[in-house]
Amino acid sequence: MCLAIPGLVLSTSGDDLMRTARVDFGGVVKEINLAYTAEAGIGDYVLVHVGFALTVIDAAEAEKVFEHLERIGEIEAELAAGRTP
Amino acid sequence: MKYREEYRDPAAARRFADAIARTVTRPWKIMEVCGGQTHAIVRYGIDQLLPPEVELIHGPGCPVCVTPVEYVDKAIEIARRPGTIFCSFGDMLRVPGTETDLAAAKATGADVRVVYSPLDAVEIARRHPDREVVFFAVGFETTAPANAMAAWRAKRDGIGNFSLLVSHVLVPPAMTAILGGPTNRIQGFLAAGHVCTVMGFEEYFPIAARYRVPIVVTGFEPLDILEGVYLCVSQLEEGRGEVENQYARSVKREGNRPAQEIMRQVFRVVPRRWRGIGEIAESGLGLSDPFRVFDAEERFGRVAAGAEIAGECISGLVLCGEKKPYECPAFGTRCTPEHPLGVTMVSSEGACAAYYRYRGVATAEAAE
Amino acid sequence: MADDFVLACPAPLPGDETIKLAHGGGGRATERLLETIFRPVFADPELDARHDGARLAAGATVAFTTDSYVVRPLIFPGGDIGSLAVNGTVNDLAMCGARPAFISAAFILEEGLDTALLSRIVTSMAAAARAAGVRVVTGDLKVVDHGKADGMFITTAGIGTVVAPHPIGPAAVRSGDVVLLSGDLGRHGIAVMAAREGLGFESEIASDCAPLAEPVLALIEAGIGVHCLRDLTRGGLASALVEIAETAAIAIRIEEAAVSVRNDVAAACEVLGLDPLHVANEGRFVAFVAAEDAERALAILRDHSVSVGAGAIGRVVEDRPGRVTARGLLGATRVVDMLSGEQLPRIC
Numbered sequence: 151m152c153l154a155i156p157g158l159v160l161s162t163s164g165d166d167l168m169r170t171a172r173v174d175f176g177g178v179v180k181e182i183n184l185a186y187t188a189e190a191g192i193g194d195y196v197l198v199h200v201g202f203a204l205t206v207i208d209a210a211e212a213e214k215v216f217e218h219l220e221r222i223g224e225i226e227a228e229l230a231a232g233r234t235p
Numbered sequence: 236m237k238y239r240e241e242y243r244d245p246a247a248a249r250r251f252a253d254a255i256a257r258t259v260t261r262p263w264k265i266m267e268v269c270g271g272q273t274h275a276i277v278r279y280g281i282d283q284l285l286p287p288e289v290e291l292i293h294g295p296g297c298p299v300c301v302t303p304v305e306y307v308d309k310a311i312e313i314a315r316r317p318g319t320i321f322c323s324f325g326d327m328l329r330v331p332g333t334e335t336d337l338a339a340a341k342a343t344g345a346d347v348r349v350v351y352s353p354l355d356a357v358e359i360a361r362r363h364p365d366r367e368v369v370f371f372a373v374g375f376e377t378t379a380p381a382n383a384m385a386a387w388r389a390k391r392d393g394i395g396n397f398s399l400l401v402s403h404v405l406v407p408p409a410m411t412a413i414l415g416g417p418t419n420r421i422q423g424f425l426a427a428g429h430v431c432t433v434m435g436f437e438e439y440f441p442i443a444a445r446y447r448v449p450i451v452v453t454g455f456e457p458l459d460i461l462e463g464v465y466l467c468v469s470q471l472e473e474g475r476g477e478v479e480n481q482y483a484r485s486v487k488r489e490g491n492r493p494a495q496e497i498m499r500q501v502f503r504v505v506p507r508r509w510r511g512i513g514e515i516a517e518s519g520l521g522l523s524d525p526f527r528v529f530d531a532e533e534r535f536g537r538v539a540a541g542a543e544i545a546g547e548c549i550s551g552l553v554l555c556g557e558k559k560p561y562e563c564p565a566f567g568t569r570c571t572p573e574h575p576l577g578v579t580m581v582s583s584e585g586a587c588a589a590y591y592r593y594r595g596v597a598t599a600e601a602a603e
Numbered sequence: 604m605a606d607d608f609v610l611a612c613p614a615p616l617p618g619d620e621t622i623k624l625a626h627g628g629g630g631r632a633t634e635r636l637l638e639t640i641f642r643p644v645f646a647d648p649e650l651d652a653r654h655d656g657a658r659l660a661a662g663a664t665v666a667f668t669t670d671s672y673v674v675r676p677l678i679f680p681g682g683d684i685g686s687l688a689v690n691g692t693v694n695d696l697a698m699c700g701a702r703p704a705f706i707s708a709a710f711i712l713e714e715g716l717d718t719a720l721l722s723r724i725v726t727s728m729a730a731a732a733r734a735a736g737v738r739v740v741t742g743d744l745k746v747v748d749h750g751k752a753d754g755m756f757i758t759t760a761g762i763g764t765v766v767a768p769h770p771i772g773p774a775a776v777r778s779g780d781v782v783l784l785s786g787d788l789g790r791h792g793i794a795v796m797a798a799r800e801g802l803g804f805e806s807e808i809a810s811d812c813a814p815l816a817e818p819v820l821a822l823i824e825a826g827i828g829v830h831c832l833r834d835l836t837r838g839g840l841a842s843a844l845v846e847i848a849e850t851a852a853i854a855i856r857i858e859e860a861a862v863s864v865r866n867d868v869a870a871a872c873e874v875l876g877l878d879p880l881h882v883a884n885e886g887r888f889v890a891f892v893a894a895e896d897a898e899r900a901l902a903i904l905r906d907h908s909v910s911v912g913a914g915a916i917g918r919v920v921e922d923r924p925g926r927v928t929a930r931g932l933l934g935a936t937r938v939v940d941m942l943s944g945e946q947l948p949r950i951c
Contacts, residue, residue, distance in 0.1 A: 152271035152377050152429035152455065153876045153950050156238040167384070167497075172805070175874050176236035177867025179805040183354065186380055186494040195238060197432060197485050198874075200324070200950050201352025202381045204432045204494065205485050207238055212484035215458055219247055222254045229257075236870060248933045270951050278878075280935020299951050325947030349947060351802055351875075378950065457933055592940050 154199035156207055157182070159192050173198060238484070242456030248284060251461035255468055256286040263471050264290050264420050265464060266413070266556055268406060269375075269427035270297035270585075271455050277589045279457045289468060292421060292556035293586035294413070298374045298404050299326045300578040300585045301509040301554075306373075306402045307332035309538045313369050313400065313531060314345040320363060322356035323371040325349045330581050353385035360389070360397035369531045372399040377429040379403055379520060380494035383501035386526050400531040403520035404507055406430050407438045412515045413556070414446045421556050423467040425453040425460065428482040433498075435490025439478045447476035454482040501526050508540065511550035511578045548577035553586050560587040567591060622716040627746025637744065640722050644729040649740035657740035659705055664765040666701035668692060672757040677724060679798045681790070681809030684757055685728030687885060690814050691836070692761035693735045697816040698832040698888065700767025700823055703735060707760045709743040713752035721755070735814035737761070767823050773851035775830040780919040781897040782855060783890045785818065785904060786811070786912040787863040788840055792883035792946070793871045802875075802948075806867055813886030818907040822890065827900045831891040835884040842881070842941045843889055844927045852924035857917030857939070859931050876949035880929070881942050891919065 157173035162184065164170050169184040173196060182196070187203040190196050196203035267273060273293045276282055282291050295301055307330050314321035314337060321337070328338040328349065341347035350356050353370055360368035372382040382399065389397040406427055413419055426439060431452045439450045449470035453463030463481045470477060480486055500523065507519025522530045532538060547565045552558040560566050560579065570576040572588050579585035619639075625632040642650055649657040672688040682690075689706065696703040708728070712721065732739050769775065791810040796802070815834060822829055831851075833843045840862065848855050864872070864879045872879050886909060892900050897915055904913035922928065927939040 152269050152375070152427060154377065154429045154432070154455075155873050156236075158237070167387075176239075176870035177806065177865075178808070178870045178874060180803055180874065183352070183381075183384070185384060185497075186491055188493065197429075199377055199429060200381045201354060202384070204377070204380070204429070204491060205487075208484045212238060214483065215242070215462055215481075216247070218462060219250055219458075222250055226250070226253070236866070236873075239873070243932055245933050278937065279931055279933050280937055281933070283935040284933060297951060324950045326949045326951045328947055351948060351950075355801075374950070592938060 152199070154197045154204060156195050157198050159190055159194045159196060161192060162190070171196070171203070173203070239456065242454075242458040243279070244458065248457050248461055251458065251465055252284040255289060255461070255465050258465070258468050258472055259286050259288045260472060262288045262290065263422050263468060264292055264556065265423045265425060265467050266292045266294045266421045267425040267453070267460070268294040268410065269430065269455075270299070271429070272425060272427070272453065272460060273297075273586070273589060275455050275457065275460060281457055281460055284461070285464065289464060291464075293589065294556070295409055295509060295512060295554040297585060298378075299330055300581055301404055301511065302327070302330060302373050302402050303508045303510050303538075304332055305538050305540065306400065307336070309532075309535070310371050310400055311335060311337060311340045311345075313535050314340050314347050316367070316535075318366050320346045320348060320359055320366050320368045321371070322348050322350045322359060322368060324373070327371055327373060331575060353382050354388065357385050357388050357394060357397055360394050361392070364396055366396060367534070368397050369535075370397070370399050372401045372403060374403060375406055375427065375430050376434045376498075377427070377432070379498050379502065380433055380491070383497045386501045386522065386529050387497060389529055390526060398529050398531040398534050399522065401521050402507070403502070404509065405504070405518050405520065407442060408515050408518035409509065409512075411442055412512065412518075414442070414448065418557050421448070423449040423471055424451070425463045425467060426450050428452055428454040428459070428486060431482070431486045431490065433491050433494050435488050436478055436480060436486065437488065443476050443478050449476050450478045452478070452480045452482050452486050454485065511548075511554050513551070550577035550579040550587070553579045560590040563587070619718055621718060622712045622714055622721065622746055624714050624746050624748070627712065627744060633744060640718070640725055641742070641744075644726050645732070645739045646729075647738050647740055649738070650742070657705065659740065659762070666696050666699035666763045666765050667760070668695040668699070669758070669760040670695060672759070673753065674795065675753055676795075676798050677720065677754045679810055680794045682812035682885070683724050683727050684755065685724040686731040687812055688757040688759050689728050689731035689735060689737070689739075690812050690885065692759040693737055693814045693816055694834040694888070696761050696763035697814075697819040698771070698834050699763065699765060700771040700819070700829065700832070701763030701765045702820060703737045703761060703763040703816050705762045706732065706737050706739045707741045708739055709758045710745070711752050711756040711758075712744070712746045713754055714746055714749045716754055724755070731814070735816060766820065767829065769828070771829055771832055773831055773847045776847065776851045776853055776891050776919055777830060777893070778853065778919050778921060779894050780830055780891045781894050781915050782844070782857065782917040782919070783892065783897065783900060783904065783913055784840065784862065784916045785815070785888050785890070785910040786886070787865050787868070788835075788884060788887065789864055789868040789872060789879045789882035791885040792839065793868055795883070796875070796948070797871070804871065806871065808867055808871060811884055811886035813909045815886065815888050815909060818904050818910040819888070821903050821907065822900055825899070825903055827896050827903070828893055829890055830893070832888055834888040837883045838942055839879070839881045839883055840889070841878075841927070841939050844939065845925075845941045847891070848927050849925040853919050854922030854924060854926045855917055855928070856920045856922070856936075857927070857929050859929050861914055861916040863912055863914060876951075877946060880939060881946055883946075894918075
């Protein structure tokens with residue numbers, strides 16, 4: 151259960167549990183509740199489920215999937231060249 | 236679209252799939268817990284990319300499917316009351332109750348409205364002070380913070396004509412129930428990434444330790460699921476049973492503390508019946524005492540415990556990974572998405588519905 | 604589009620601001636409504652003749668279709684129930700390989716409907732008819748009690764003259780045929796759903812509601828052997844392909860990468876949990892042509908503004924009859940099926 155998708159925070163308004171943001175999901179903009187992401191600001195990507203931002207997406211961690219892939223790619227290259235990685 | 240497209244790159248997907256194939260030396264059964272993950276697996280054909288040794292079992296990760304039939308019946312009963320507006324997420328409209336569903340009730344005159352956010356239901360209540368507005372609060376922990384906020388707002392603003400019919404379910408107790416089952420064959424889990432965004436993953440350490448199973452917190456895009464499978468299979472091959480976080484861009488170990496705080500204020504843990512599985516202790520959420528006044532069951536009568544669906548439906552066994560949909564004698568014949576017998580054919584994420592739609596009946600023929 | 608058209612209707616007479624049951628009675632009130640709102644706008648001699656039916660020169664082989672329009676909301680970004688009714692009827696005729704010519708329009712109005720709203724929709728209908736080159740020549744008007752008609756329902760029938768030399772339909776589909784799609788998917792369904800469900804989107808997504816006769820007639824006039832045509836409506840591309848595959852007892856394989864979806868429509872589908880293959884369209888069609896005609900057919904389609912985004916999306920293949928499959932972005936193949944029931948946003 152879990153249709154949550156990332157969007158870009160364009161602007162914010164309000165405070166605390168009433169804070170909201172206009173979030174761009176790639177051409178479609180919707181007002182989203184920021185009650186649970188006080189740290190979210192303009193330019194951040196947030197993960198949104200049923201109109202609520204659940205977290206700010208960590209850009210550095212997001213890269214790690216691809217760093218992992220690169221390491222796997224290196225292992226493959228080693229194997230292909232007949233070397234034990 | 237950032238944080239989506241790049242996780243669907245075909246070349247990268249193949250690289251993970253190859254790495255999994257190289258790593259695997261024997262068969263493994265891995266369960267992906269969340270319906271959203273099942274959806275991605277079936278949509279992108281991820282199981283077709285995996286080596287045959289790796290079998291993905293679709294878990295009970297669909298709160299829509301596991302909502303007890305008596306709650307759907309109660310929802311329909313409330314919706315049919317004159318002067319009531321019944322609000323729900325779209326998913327619940329075609330879940331069969333004992334005789335009918337919310338969509339049919341709507342077609343015959345009940346005021347049933349689909350909402351995107353629970354706060355939309357609160358606004359409807361605010362705009363119609365003369366009507367009773369009830370919101371069907373279903374979901375896993377992912378949706379609980381939003382549903383909690385609806386109750387919290389209604390209390391703060393004194394919206395007395397608003398109430399919630401709560402049928403929330405919690406994931407870790409279900410995983411424990413599956414692992415503790417006598418015929419359990421699941422050897423590793425891809426934990427529900429968005430549930431963990433809210434709750435963190437502390438709860439999984441005791442489970443992993445007790446049953447010695449790898450639990451990998453996994454996201455929903457193809458690369459997430461493939462990396463999750465890769466990490467899980469690697470652990471299994473190495474004889475490890477640890478908690479790992481594949482979805483670190485959205486999940487922190489402690490989860491979302493402010494969300495958990497509001498959930499703690501609005502909800503309390505209760506026993507919950509899971510359709511097709513039965514009662515699991517401490518596996519659900521109900522409203523806490525300060526919010527009891529917003530409980531639709533207080534206003535419209537308690538939901539009576541119903542009988543389990545008997546007959547040929549084996550959804551309980553399918554949900555726990557013990558049987559495949561096509562091993563059911565009714566699959567594709569007496570039980571189809573148009574005429575579902577049980578939960579796993581009801582929701583599009585249900586294992587039986589996914590098998591039916593994406594494989595047709597060919598798999599059943601092949602299995603015969 | 605309707606907005607370009609200059610409103611030339613007189614203001615409603617006092618007492619006629621909303622529709623009353625009397626307006627459907629067939630007497631003076633009905634006559635006043637027809638005289639002030641309907642006839643001036645359609646401006647057709649057959650309608651002005653005020654007869655029970657129209658006498659028309661129809662030509663040799665006739666295509667004939669009927670449809671009902673019950674869309675909510677009545678007005679949405681990119682169109683309204685009126686332009687939808689005209690274009691839907693025109694498109695059904697075009698899919699028969701016919702030049703659309705005449706339309707009838709029967710209106711069921713709900714008592715209490717705002718007359719200015721009715722006028723706006725009728726004006727839009729007339730504009731759509733003019734743009735599509737068809738005449739609205741006969742019609743009917745009834746009024747029902749408040750609460751019985753969602754504002755208004757429109758039922759149309761359409762007649763066109765068949766210009767295609769051979770019958771167009773599923774029976775003519777052959778193994779190896781190429782499937783062409785006239786443009787990007789999903790705009791109508793998202794536009795209407797966003798407006799109806801009050802989803803609070805800020806977006807530019809407008810319905811793709813449009814007449815499709817021009818590119819179809821161009822294909823036929825160029826001598827392209829068009830085997831089958833189907834305009835996409837409710838149920839989207841998936842339903843159209845499955846219907847054709849089941850009727851013709853053939854199998855179709857499409858490439859998901861070849862199916863075009865605009866970024867913002869794709870984003871809206873993601874937010875709502877919808878599959879673009881199932882989302883409604885009102886200005887798109889598929890054409891099945893022999894493989895050797897595909898390139899030429901595409902060039903012709905791309906020459907018309909409504910099908911400028913046309914592309915080849917798949918083929919008729921050897922597989923289980925009735926089976927439609929899609930090769931996905933990751934190279935895996937899945938079965939494409941029709942939706943059961945109405946499409947709803949999901950959170951799960």
